[in-house]
Amino acid sequence: MRKDIHDYDLSRHNTFGIHATCRRYIEFSDEADLIGILASLTEADHPLFVVGGGSNILLTADYPGTVLHSAIRGIEPMPYPTSADDILVRVGSGEVWDDFVATAVSHGWYGAENLSFIPGEIGASAVQNIGAYGVEAKDIIYKVEAVEIATGSCITIPAANIGYAYRYSRFKDEWRGRYVVTHVTYRLHRRFTPHTAYGNIAAELQRLGIATPTAAQLRDVIISIRRDKLPDPAVEGNAGSFFMNPIISRAQYESLLATWPVMPHYDVDADRVKIPAGWLIEQCGWKGKSLGKAGVHSRQALVLVNRGGATGADIIHLSDTIRADVRTRFDIDIHPEVNIL
Template sequence: MKDIKDYHLLQHNTFGIDARCHRFLEYATVEEAQQVAAILRETSLPYIIIGGGSNLLLTKDYDGIVVHSAIKGISQHPTLRSRLICGSGEEWDDVVAFCVDHQCYGAENLSLIPGDVGASAVQNIGAYGVEVKDLITEVEAVEIATGKTRVFSCEECGYSYRQSRFKKEWKNRYLITQVTYQLQTTFEPHLDYGNIRTELERKGIAQPTAQQLRQVIIDIRQAKLPDPKVMGNAGSFFMNPIVAKEKYEQLAAQYEGMPHYTVDADHEKIPAGWMIDQCGWKGKSMGRAGVHDKQALVLVNRGGATGLEIVELCKVIQRDVKEKFDIEIFPEVNII
């Protein structure tokens, strides 16, 4: 177990903010997670639990404890080979790669999403029409208050769009240790979201294999999302708002060709990036914080920006979207 005082968090956030925390605890086994839980029970300091830092914006030094999982491992269930048991500190994209390599299907559209397995279960990550809640069967965690191991079914986790009980009423109550995913043995590609079909046609692929679909998703993401090693960012900064059908129809009458995705009979999802672009923010900056020139949903650190500068840009964008569309957009990123 790692237990380090006055710890630099630069390597634990993709925005590239060089903040520190008072104490850093990292567990690599269930037993170490129980040790960390015991420390947290005894301390009066505040604490936060982080994953890979790809969904984190630090606005200042954190005068508390930062907890991180380093539990590794991807294994197939001994009798059900399409069920994967993954350590919470494993990189999510490594899990997707493992799935494709071992003929376990359904995660291809979630390729190249940054972050850890544990964060996938907290955030209910999603992309290109697929959400991880549709793959999760169980989440194992150590309860901080008791040190006991708990196993939650997918239903118990209360998943919805980019939400779970781990983000709401269970926040800071559990240390996730492993997640179990159920994949499919038959490949049924999801191609009707975003520009997947267009990219496949450009490559001359009519019926993609799982590996080809994964590569197309990777190519699309790399073409529009900046590499955080080059330009600090946390991927999609805002959640796409879900609005009533009536609100969508009102806007569709004003904006011909407005992109949208049907959620159900009464609701539509409108891309936040499109609205931000319509407000003229794509490629623009406020000081050292800016909006990516290829994807307006992504806020970037153009070099030396503080977390507070990025928050200020976020607020101005929220104000402009509200004024133009009468829709509130909210950060997907966890702001500390």
């Protein structure tokens, strides 16, 4: 049954736990339902915003329009047309992301295991190009199905046309506010190849005495690592990684090494490197510190937290102060990963 609620409290739809309302909240169950909803909306119902699990948004005020939320479910495997070693899996945009990863691993569909335990829903994976431990959603997305808001038309977009880059898609830029994602189809593999070089995965596997992990073992290790360093939103409100890791020129990185010889990095290409934003923030002394009711997590400086009763403005003030400190110390700009409303 469709949910259609006016003056709706969004506290349960943002993992920062910030109290804010929207003028109208509508949950849709399939494409036909969504098309009917879009056709019925009036000018008074605008603007529109699509929310998933709320794990990548920061609410700074009440939303003056309509919030749409997908309740489209289903995980449907299909043959890959040109390779028996691969499989396509079509997933409803309202499915919980980690439930999909767990299902994939249990069925022997591989490629998503490094993305285990990322909060949020399937639709957001295609919009945000979520990533962790050396893997991004773009590596496994095959196509995205969506409804165009202005026309109600159903469209299918191949992944190659979405312009994916680090934490980026055209949905976040030129297509912002144009489409509502209904399904995402992933290309996964029947043969498992572990990716363990990123972060401290290899060290944790070695500690456990696992030389050649199964997909389930790799998933368990990643979940354990994430649980250890990331706070539970139910206990301390947060949106996971608040900042994107900055990409700088290799020349700037080599210049910084004169002052910071242990600065970590990951090669992007011959001319660019990625610097962990959490390391930069920690060097500025922010790890575990607070500004009022907003703070930096004590075990992972990349995560900003709601200490209790923080507003969106409190989180923004902390973010701006940290960004200014990083810019002053390193001449590097770091940018929020979260969507700020």
